[in-house]
Amino acid sequence: MRxxxxxxxxxxxxxxxxxxxxxxxxxELVRAHLTASFERRWDxxxxxxxxxxxxxxxxxxxxxxxxxxxAERDAHRPFSFHDMKSDLVLPNGARFYNDHTHPEYSTxxxxxxxxxxxxxRAGEWIVQRAADRRNSSLGGEHVQLYKNNTxxxxxxxxxxxxxxxxxxxPFPRLAAGLLPFLVSRQVFAGAGKVGIEAQESGFVPGRFxxxxxxxxxxxxxxxxTMHNRPILNTRDEPHADPKKFRRLHxxxxxxxxxxxxxxxxxxxTRLVLELxxxxxxxxxxxxxxxxxxxxxxxxxxxxxxxxxxNGSSISVLEIQAQYYQAAERTLAGLDEETDWVLxxxxxxxxxxxxxRRSLVGKVDWITKHWLLETFxxxxxxxxxxxxxxxxxxxxxxxxPERGLYRGLEAEGKTWRMxxxxxxxxxxxxxxxxxxxxxxxxxxxxxxDQVKSVQWERIQFTGGLLPRTxxxxxxxxxxxxxxxxxxxEAAVSPMDALNIWNGRKDSRS
Amino acid sequence: xxxxxxxxxxxxxxxxxxxxxxxxxxxxxxxxxTGSPEKDNLLKRMKKVDPKQAERYRQRTGE
Numbered sequence: 001m002r003x004x005x006x007x008x009x010x011x012x013x014x015x016x017x018x019x020x021x022x023x024x025x026x027x028e029l030v031r032a033h034l035t036a037s038f039e040r041r042w043d044x045x046x047x048x049x050x051x052x053x054x055x056x057x058x059x060x061x062x063x064x065x066x067x068x069x070x071a072e073r074d075a076h077r078p079f080s081f082h083d084m085k086s087d088l089v090l091p092n093g094a095r096f097y098n099d100h101t102h103p104e105y106s107t108x109x110x111x112x113x114x115x116x117x118x119x120x121r122a123g124e125w126i127v128q129r130a131a132d133r134r135n136s137s138l139g140g141e142h143v144q145l146y147k148n149n150t151x152x153x154x155x156x157x158x159x160x161x162x163x164x165x166x167x168x169x170p171f172p173r174l175a176a177g178l179l180p181f182l183v184s185r186q187v188f189a190g191a192g193k194v195g196i197e198a199q200e201s202g203f204v205p206g207r208f209x210x211x212x213x214x215x216x217x218x219x220x221x222x223x224x225t226m227h228n229r230p231i232l233n234t235r236d237e238p239h240a241d242p243k244k245f246r247r248l249h250x251x252x253x254x255x256x257x258x259x260x261x262x263x264x265x266x267x268x269t270r271l272v273l274e275l276x277x278x279x280x281x282x283x284x285x286x287x288x289x290x291x292x293x294x295x296x297x298x299x300x301x302x303x304x305x306x307x308x309x310n311g312s313s314i315s316v317l318e319i320q321a322q323y324y325q326a327a328e329r330t331l332a333g334l335d336e337e338t339d340w341v342l343x344x345x346x347x348x349x350x351x352x353x354x355x356r357r358s359l360v361g362k363v364d365w366i367t368k369h370w371l372l373e374t375f376x377x378x379x380x381x382x383x384x385x386x387x388x389x390x391x392x393x394x395x396x397x398x399x400p401e402r403g404l405y406r407g408l409e410a411e412g413k414t415w416r417m418x419x420x421x422x423x424x425x426x427x428x429x430x431x432x433x434x435x436x437x438x439x440x441x442x443x444x445x446x447x448d449q450v451k452s453v454q455w456e457r458i459q460f461t462g463g464l465l466p467r468t469x470x471x472x473x474x475x476x477x478x479x480x481x482x483x484x485x486x487x488e489a490a491v492s493p494m495d496a497l498n499i500w501n502g503r504k505d506s507r508s
Numbered sequence: 509x510x511x512x513x514x515x516x517x518x519x520x521x522x523x524x525x526x527x528x529x530x531x532x533x534x535x536x537x538x539x540x541x542t543g544s545p546e547k548d549n550l551l552k553r554m555k556k557v558d559p560k561q562a563e564r565y566r567q568r569t570g571e
Contacts, residue, residue, distance in 0.1 A: 009570045022568050063569075070568075101568045152562045157570025200569065225571040251571065375554050389562035391554055404557075407550045 001245070001475055003164040003434060004266055005109050006120050008255050009102035009157040010127055010398075011146035016138070022101035023074060023084060029103045029143065030086040030096055032134040033126065042087030042097065043452035043459065046237075052223045053171045053236040053246060063226035089453045092122060093430030093440035100226070102157050103127055103145070108436025109164075109455075111477065113263045113337060115431045117417045120262055122426035128398045141399075147255045148396035149212035150193065152389050154200040156216040158225070159255035160233075161266055163248040164240060164475070169277055174248070175221060175232050177276035180284040181269070182231050182252050183292050184319040186211040187302065188348050189265035191254035192365030194372070194383070194392040196298070199227065206384040207298065208372070210365045212254045214297035220289050225251055231289055239455040241472045248273070252293070257396060257405040259417040260362035264348060267341035271327045280330045282322040285309040300369065302352060320349055361414040364405075368395050371404060433477040438484055442469070446493045460493040467497050 012029060014020050031038055050058045061067075074084065087097040093108030105123035110116040124147060131143045150156050165174070190210035197203045197215050209215075213229075222230035233251045240247065250269070256262045275281040285308055286292050292306040296316045305313035324345050331338050351359050359366045372388055381387060397403035400410070408414050430440035435456075442450055442458050451459040456472040474480060483500060490496035 011565070011567050013565055013567075020566075100570045102570045151565050151567040153566060155567045155569045157567060160571070226569050371550075371554070375551065378551060379555075385559075386563060387557070387559035390557050390559055393562050393565055394554075394557045402553070404550070404554060407553045411549060 001164050001166065002111050002270065003109050003475060004116060004270060005107045005162050005436075006116065006262070006266070007104060007106040007158070007160040007162070008120070008123060008147060009099055009104045009159070011148055011151065011157065011396075012101075012103060013144055013146075014142045015144065016140060016142040023077065023079075023098075025143065026098040026101050026103050027079070027084055027086050029127070029130050029134055029145075030088060030098050032130040032137070033088060033090075033096060038083075038086060038088075040082045040087070041089050041450065041453055042082075042085065042095070043454040043457070046454060048237065049225070049235055050223065051236040053234040054221070055171075058223045061226075062224045062228040067226075089439065089443050089450075090126070091428055091440050091444045092119065092426055093434075093436035093438070093443070094119065094123065094126075096123075096126060100157070103130070108430040108440060109434040110431050110436065111433050112431070113267050113341075114417060114422070115426070116266060117259045117262050118422040118426040119431070121259070121418055121423045124398045125423060125427060128400070131399070144402070145398050146393060146396040147257060147398055148191065148393065149254055150197065150215075152195060152197065152203050152393070154197045154202060156199070156213060156229075158213075158251050159253050161250045161253050161269065163250075163270065163273055164245055165248050165273055166277065167238075167242070167244055167246050171234070171246075174273075174276055176285070177281035178232055178272065179220060179289050180282075180286050180319050181272045181323050182250065183286060183289050183306075184296060184316045184323075185252075185265065185268065186214060186254070186293070186297055186365075187316045187320060187352060188268075188359075188363050189253060189256065189261055190214075190297065190363075190365040191256055191261075191396075192368035192392070194388045199229075203389075205386060205389060206382075208300055208369055208383065209297045210300060211293075211297040213252055214293045217252060217290055217293045231293060239472075240475075244473065254364070255396070256364055258362055258364045258367060258414060260344075260415045261364050263417055264341070264344055267337070268323075268327075268345050271331055271338065271341055271345075272323055274331055274334075275323070275326055278330060280326055282326045284314070284319060284322060286314075300365070317349060317353055324349060361408065367405070367408065367414075368392065371395065371408070432484065433480055435471040435474045435480060435483075438469075438471065438474065438480060438487065441484060441487050442493065445487065449493050460497070462492070462494050467494060469493075469497060469500070 012025050052058050085097050095106040107119035127145050131145050134143050135141050191212050193209050193212045195203050195205045216229050217231055218228050219230045221232050221234050222228055223234045231252050233249045235249050238245050238247045287307040287309050295304055305315050328342055356366055360370045395404040400406045430437035449460045451461045458469045460467045486500045487496045
């Protein structure tokens with residue numbers, strides 16, 4: 001089953017205030033999206049971050065204490081929990097809300113890389129448009145948003161990639177097959193970072209590394225996401241029929257500006273999941289995966305080697321080559337998108353070894369490094385100059401007139417998978433072959449009758465009892481098309497539900 | 509939805525960038541021009557960045 005999506009927490013700041021209240025700023029930013037008053041729509045029932053994919057429920061998370069402290073402080077504010085969250089469900093089926101003081105945009109579920117990249121870019125558009133509206137009310141360009149993962153003071157925020165996978169794959173097999181791949185994926189998916197930091201402690205300038213998140217990885221497997229961060233998160237919230245599916249929730253990834261990096265990150269991960277499902281993943285086992293993530297991130301020459309459990313050593317490109325070769329052997333010819341990923345994956349590994357400059361505009365860490373080196377030569381400054389961390393930050397600014405990546409894009413120095421028309425389309429409708437498209441259609445057609453939304457269901461008002469569209473098993477594209485047709489044609493959600501549920505009943 | 513407050517996005521100058529997707533036959537990435545950033549545009553934008561911006565930038569830990 002092919003289905004994936006990306007959640008991105010944005011950094012937010014105001015340059016006209018000495019003290020920024022992140023709760024208020026993030027909340028106001030999300031609400032600036034609205035042209036009508038806020039209505040609570042998100043349904044939190046069934047969300048439990050303590051459920052662990054290894055088969056138990058964690059009694060507590062490392063972040064619970066800090067969360068409780070924030071909750072105590074936030075309790076004195078004149079807002080409820082739901083006010084602060086300000087959850088919005090958008091006409092493209094995406095979710096936009098305030099998550100842990102960061103505006104977060106979660107794409108609708110996608111089946112193709114082209115849709116995913118367009119939806120991710122639509123997210124950048126949506127958050128920047130909200131900032132423009134907020135700035136308009138503030139009377140200046142004060143609010144700035146950053147699609148990155150660090151504040152250079154030891155605070156990280158995430159960009160999570162999610163995949164629907166069959167529950168039939170045992171979790172230990174999933175973990176074993178994925179760990180070496182995730183440790184090494186940063187070689188093309190890393191966003192690049194100036195300096196080294198650690199969780200909530202310090203910042204050491206003077207070094208450029210592949211990844212923004214590597215410094216914050218502390219363990220191999222864990223249900224935690226804010227402290228004690230794992231290479232492979234074990235949260236078990238399938239947002240689908242739990243007997244059939246699990247949602248793989250990866251928190252190790254960087255937020256990418258390059259469309260190519262986003263497509264390759266998600267595309268290669270999907271192929272590795274296919275390999276694991278078929279029992280064809282390479283038999284790699286690293287001795288110390290957490291140390292390896294950091295070690296590989298800090299070697300931009302890509303020469304470092306890490307130890308395997310069998311005693312031999314292996315480089316980041318050799319790890320990736322083993323996954324690539326297994327995928328080429330097993331999956332070539334599966335479909336057009338798979339062949340595209342295989343071709344680009346192989347080419348990228350070759351170019352990383354031989355001609356990395358040609359990956360400018362395609363791989364973020366190489367693009368950022370090239371920009372900074374050019375600037376350093378121009379200004380005659382060294383890697384320890386604090387200006388470089390500021391330029392690193394500004395690379396991720398999503399403002400079209402300020403962001404450095406945006407400037408490169410305007411000059412035609414970036415590789416594009418989307419045209420502007422694709423992004424405009426993604427702003428107003430979700431993918432036509434996933435339940436994300438159904439969610440978006442319901443928000444557009446029946447805005448006043450949607451009572452609440454969760455990824456796998458929509459509740460409608462009307463009649464004596466709320467009525468629910470269950471989508472926990474709505475994944476086959478043909479079934480999605482039929483569901484969309486019913487909700488497109490019906491005069492009310494009740495009519496649509498009667499027809500849709502009647503069809504399902506007659507088939508069962 | 510109105511987009512009136514969003515500045516118009518500029519398309520890449522010169523020849524239109526190919527928009528290759530994985531499903532488009534013959535599609536493939538165009539190698540970007542990587543001689544050096546345009547001095548009059550991008551470097552100017554970089555020089556405008558406040559050197560102390562990252563020092564002031566503080567966020568709460570997220571996920």
